[in-house]
Amino acid sequence: MAWNVFKFCTGLRVVGSVMILVVLAVVSVSYYAVVISNYGPQLLKGGSETVVAAFVLIVFHALLVMLLWCYFAVVVTDPGGVPQGWKPEADDEDLEAQTMPLSASTVAGLNSGALQSPRIRYCRKCCQYKPPRCHHCSVCKCILKMDHHCVWVVNCVGARNYKAFLLFLFYTFLETTLVALSLLPHFIAFFSDVEDNASTPGSLATTFLGFVLDLAFALSVLGFLIMHVSLVSGNTTTIEAYEKKASTRWQYDLGRWRNFEQVFGTRRSHWLLPTYAEEDVRRMPSLRGLDYPVRAGIEGSEI
Numbered sequence: 001m002a003w004n005v006f007k008f009c010t011g012l013r014v015v016g017s018v019m020i021l022v023v024l025a026v027v028s029v030s031y032y033a034v035v036i037s038n039y040g041p042q043l044l045k046g047g048s049e050t051v052v053a054a055f056v057l058i059v060f061h062a063l064l065v066m067l068l069w070c071y072f073a074v075v076v077t078d079p080g081g082v083p084q085g086w087k088p089e090a091d092d093e094d095l096e097a098q099t100m101p102l103s104a105s106t107v108a109g110l111n112s113g114a115l116q117s118p119r120i121r122y123c124r125k126c127c128q129y130k131p132p133r134c135h136h137c138s139v140c141k142c143i144l145k146m147d148h149h150c151v152w153v154v155n156c157v158g159a160r161n162y163k164a165f166l167l168f169l170f171y172t173f174l175e176t177t178l179v180a181l182s183l184l185p186h187f188i189a190f191f192s193d194v195e196d197n198a199s200t201p202g203s204l205a206t207t208f209l210g211f212v213l214d215l216a217f218a219l220s221v222l223g224f225l226i227m228h229v230s231l232v233s234g235n236t237t238t239i240e241a242y243e244k245k246a247s248t249r250w251q252y253d254l255g256r257w258r259n260f261e262q263v264f265g266t267r268r269s270h271w272l273l274p275t276y277a278e279e280d281v282r283r284m285p286s287l288r289g290l291d292y293p294v295r296a297g298i299e300g301s302e303i
């Protein structure tokens, strides 16, 4: 895959929290164009126009609620920090042999990352062991199953907010597509000679801007969605997709259906919500971010 999204996001991190305002500004322009300028007034016209307007407004508001819920879930949810003092359970003996006593040479070994067992990973920057699939983010420190750091959510996307991030992409694609399609007739009218006395310069401008912005977002989010559908179906993060060797079958690849459940949980009622059923969180270690099942015949090993 030649599309290194997380490097792009990391490069933009200086933009910081301003991105939340950018997202809210795009939402506001879309809201004004669809509800205030076009389909709100159309609701009062009667007949089929009222039916179409009611349909557009109901779907628009439903998608908007889901989009904002998922967006702020990604922003405020801890993506998964490593618990203090965490160390790999299965490797207690190895650890003891290598870290007790903590001689100068052992510390030097830890600091260089050159431990004997390939399964033991250590972060020199955070001075702690790294659980499987954990990666260090230059902004957020070590993050469990880190996917990428993204300025659009001013947060890392990791084990605990990846599902909300995917749903945010999903609802954003649906919402921006709805806005672009519903504004298309008004956008075409903007360039035609049809006189529309009801339109003010402000509503014409937001209709034009809303159509262009939402069309651009719909197309670019579609690209991200397709990429993440492929990543989820292989149980891979964006970082792992660049690190693993394509020739070997991925140790966390449990088959498409189970890979999907590792991110979305097993309860259908929760698949479209940025939350998990309590039972899933209790019995699926991957949702907590510290431990991941590997496919049969593979012993846990790290990349």
Ligand SMILES: [Zn+2]
Residues within 6 Å of the ligand: 123, 124, 125, 126, 127, 135, 136, 137, 141, 142
């Ligand atoms: Zn770290």
Ligand SMILES: [Zn+2]
Residues within 6 Å of the ligand: 137, 138, 139, 140, 141, 148, 149, 150, 155, 156, 157
């Ligand atoms: Zn981060």
